[in-house]
Amino acid sequence: MAYDMKNDNISLEITIFSADIFYSNLKSVIEKNVRGDVKWFNFKVGYGFLNWNNKRIFVHQNEIIKKNGSLQKKILLQGDKVEFDIVQDELGLKAVNVSYLNIQSTLISKKNHQRQHRKKVKK
Template sequence: MSLKGKVKWFNGKKGYGFIEREDKEKDVFVHHTAVRDAGLKYLNEGDELTFEVENGEKGPSAVNLQKA
């Protein structure tokens, strides 16, 4: 299921950030590998995205990112 949201923050040096969901549910973790896999180099605060949530060992994270 595709969701929409905006990048709350992303730290390239740390390699992760968070996406604020449009539906106001809990913010979603995003790892630099998901950014790379989407063919993106960086996420900027406020970038609008569509994404899916995958539940991993450390909790939910955003995958299949696309800039909206």
């Protein structure tokens, strides 16, 4: 903002951002309430991939819905059955609203998951 004392005017400079910035977060829903299974999930980095119709679908831990207000860490185990919605964003297909169809992941603690992972790696 600038003030011109001679003409007693105030000028305002407005910067308009590219529409790409605002629309990049918009996602189009591809499918709703589909079922698939966990291909792999790394709880340390917080993401993994799901299998659905022979396609690999990205999943982030923030998209996992906890049941009954559970305080356990949101993790998925390889082979877990899940239900989710699929959206298309700027990076590809992504799973959102992911919920468990089997109870295995909701009962396992982070420590037990680490132990299981180490056993698989050592074999």
